[in-house]
Amino acid sequence: MPLASTSWLRQQARPVRGVLIGGLLAGSAQAALMCAGAWLVAHLLAQAIFHHRALASLWPLLAALLPMALARGALGVAQRRACFDAGAKVSMSVRLALEQRLRALGPLWAAQQSRGDIVTRLVDGIDALVPYYAGYLPQLAFAAIVPAIILACALPADAWSALVLVATAPLIPVFMLLAGRAAEQASQRRWKRLRRMGAHFMDALAGLTTLRLFRAVAREETFLAATGEAYRRETMAVLRIAFLSAVVLEFFATVSIAVVAVLVGFRLLWGKLDFESGLFVLLLAPEFFLPLRALGTQRHRKMEAAAAAEDLTALLQTTAAPAAGALPATSQSIASTQIGIAFEHVSFGYGAGDVVRDVSLAIAAGERLTVVGTTGSGKSTLLSLLMSMATPRDGRILINGEDLTGLDLDGWRRHIAWVPQRAHVFHGTLRDNLLLAAPAASAWQLERALHAAALAPVVARLPRGLDTPLGEHGRGLSGGERQRLSLARAWLRDTPLLLLDEPTQHLDAATALQIDTALAQLAQGRTVIRIAHRLDAIGAHEQVAVMAAGRVVETGRAETLRHAHGAFARLLAADRAA
Numbered sequence: 153m154p155l156a157s158t159s160w161l162r163q164q165a166r167p168v169r170g171v172l173i174g175g176l177l178a179g180s181a182q183a184a185l186m187c188a189g190a191w192l193v194a195h196l197l198a199q200a201i202f203h204h205r206a207l208a209s210l211w212p213l214l215a216a217l218l219p220m221a222l223a224r225g226a227l228g229v230a231q232r233r234a235c236f237d238a239g240a241k242v243s244m245s246v247r248l249a250l251e252q253r254l255r256a257l258g259p260l261w262a263a264q265q266s267r268g269d270i271v272t273r274l275v276d277g278i279d280a281l282v283p284y285y286a287g288y289l290p291q292l293a294f295a296a297i298v299p300a301i302i303l304a305c306a307l308p309a310d311a312w313s314a315l316v317l318v319a320t321a322p323l324i325p326v327f328m329l330l331a332g333r334a335a336e337q338a339s340q341r342r343w344k345r346l347r348r349m350g351a352h353f354m355d356a357l358a359g360l361t362t363l364r365l366f367r368a369v370a371r372e373e374t375f376l377a378a379t380g381e382a383y384r385r386e387t388m389a390v391l392r393i394a395f396l397s398a399v400v401l402e403f404f405a406t407v408s409i410a411v412v413a414v415l416v417g418f419r420l421l422w423g424k425l426d427f428e429s430g431l432f433v434l435l436l437a438p439e440f441f442l443p444l445r446a447l448g449t450q451r452h453r454k455m456e457a458a459a460a461a462e463d464l465t466a467l468l469q470t471t472a473a474p475a476a477g478a479l480p481a482t483s484q485s486i487a488s489t490q491i492g493i494a495f496e497h498v499s500f501g502y503g504a505g506d507v508v509r510d511v512s513l514a515i516a517a518g519e520r521l522t523v524v525g526t527t528g529s530g531k532s533t534l535l536s537l538l539m540s541m542a543t544p545r546d547g548r549i550l551i552n553g554e555d556l557t558g559l560d561l562d563g564w565r566r567h568i569a570w571v572p573q574r575a576h577v578f579h580g581t582l583r584d585n586l587l588l589a590a591p592a593a594s595a596w597q598l599e600r601a602l603h604a605a606a607l608a609p610v611v612a613r614l615p616r617g618l619d620t621p622l623g624e625h626g627r628g629l630s631g632g633e634r635q636r637l638s639l640a641r642a643w644l645r646d647t648p649l650l651l652l653d654e655p656t657q658h659l660d661a662a663t664a665l666q667i668d669t670a671l672a673q674l675a676q677g678r679t680v681i682r683i684a685h686r687l688d689a690i691g692a693h694e695q696v697a698v699m700a701a702g703r704v705v706e707t708g709r710a711e712t713l714r715h716a717h718g719a720f721a722r723l724l725a726a727d728r729a730a
């Protein structure tokens with residue numbers, strides 16, 4: 153069992169210590185009541201059988217059994233509720249911490265991960281923690297507290313029986329430790345398989361069209377069936393160890409109870425023990441082992457929680473290097489509605505190599521820059537750096553003369569409208585998707601944005617107009633329509649900086665022209681950085697930066713570059729030839 157994950161699991165219990173102690177007190181009171189109930193039963197029977205007391209005189213004692221049973225039941229409910237509450241609270245706080253970490257790691261880090269793997273960790277991983285706090289941890293305490301209470305009650309009644317219980321009790325934890333190693337390995341194997349299966353299933357689901365097209369669905373099905381079968385086998389291995397160890401624990405407990413029973417029986421026969429004490433310890437003996445046996449059955453939950461915790465702590469400690477950092481202590485906010493940008497010798501890489509190299513560019517407030525370059529030359533990465541989704545490895549980005557790393561990130565991002573290459577459409581209605589950009593937008597503002605982005609005819613065609621529900625990935629909207637939705641969001645956002653990652657790529661010529669006109673209107677008075685693939689559509693007076701292999705290799709006005717026989721002219725020629 154990795155010590156780090158066990159101590160992390162315990163650490164998480166600190167904020168819910170009060171709730172857990174409440175559960176333990178309820179459980180302990182339940183054990184004390186059980187002892188009192190056992191004594192009452194033994195006393196009643198001894199009085200009735202050996203002292204020939206009439207039922208009428210025993211009636212008050214007999215009647216006391218009912219409230220005792222009810223109180224035990226109520227305490228049991230309170231104890232389980234408190235423990236479950238603790239589990240739910242811990243899982244909620246871990247989920248929040250993970251969510252914050254994921255937000256800090258940012259979309260560039262997330263893009264490099266398997267989505268299925270993250271979902272498995274966030275859902276199944278956190279769910280695996282609940283039984284640890286709701287079941288195992290309280291049971292661990294009960295395994296010490298309840299036998300101690302029972303022993304304290306049994307000792308005055310019969311020291312020999314108490315001695316047998318004390319002598320045999322350690323056998324159970326010793327065996328649990330022996331079985332623990334195998335259970336731990338099986339749990340870790342099972343957890344790793346679940347993660348792999350989750351990742352693969354999500355990938356298969358996302359790429360279903362591609363799989364169909366390549367007639368690879370059957371192969372994928374076979375693979376998933378084999379993984380599912382392996383997962384079943386590993387789950388069965390964990391359960392087998394859990395059940396086998398439960399049987400062995402049961403055996404030890406039964407033998408010990410039998411020894412107590414034999415000792416009690418013989419001493420009753422020899423007249424060395426009175427009936428009341430004998431029956432009392434006989435009733436207590438099974439209860440003595442009950443929490444230890446229950447701990448044995450809860451142990452595989454601890455293994456599962458530890459396997460999941462190892463993964464969750466790894467995720468919580470992940471720092472994307474170099475990633476969008478947390479808010480610096482000296483964060484400043486941007487007050488201006490005019491944004492001037494300067495890249496100064498900026499370099500960045502996702503892995504070992506750089507994909508943006510020594511880039512220096514200046515865009516004055518209210519100006520427009522068009523970035524062009526071959527695919528993979530680093531254009532989108534440049535925008536990601538500007539949006540502070542990642543931090544430059546070298547160099548710096550200045551916003552109105554202030555270093556971007558010193559700015560309040562949320563405040564900075566409020567100044568940006570971004571139209572990406574592939575606009576994401578969230579699950580919800582079209583209206584929800586639009587209001588994401590400006591939650592307080594009025595009906596009139598919505599209407600204006602729809603017209604500007606040429607989305608109004610699309611809305612008119614939808615069965616429920618703006619209230620038409622859209623799927624998680626925008627099912628119901630074509631690529632071009634999604635692009636227009638993204639443009640409408642930019643319109644609604646009304647920010648001083650516009651970042652456009654080829655906004656007309658998926659559109660037909662007529663709609664592209666319509667959007668370009670709308671964008672020209674939107675761009676007025678704003679700073680605009682636009683990535684363009686259709687070089688023909690670049691206006692003669694536009695300021696252009698040409699990127700190749702992460703570097704800015706040429707800058708200047710489009711009309712000048714067209715005749716300069718440089719990188720831009722070559723791109724243009726290649727574009728026309730295609």
Ligand SMILES: Nc1ncnc2c1ncn2[C@@H]1O[C@H](COP(=O)(O)OP(=O)(O)OP(=O)(O)O)[C@@H](O)[C@H]1O
Nearest residue numbers: 260263264502507526527528529530531532533534
């Ligand atoms: N999240 C990522 N993780 C790792 N590498 C990435 C990631 N995003 C982009 N890259 C790599 O960085 C390089 C630059 O990518 P980028 O998307 O910035 O290029 P681009 O010029 O915008 O390309 P395109 O015109 O095709 O959109 C490419 O080699 C790409 O494979």
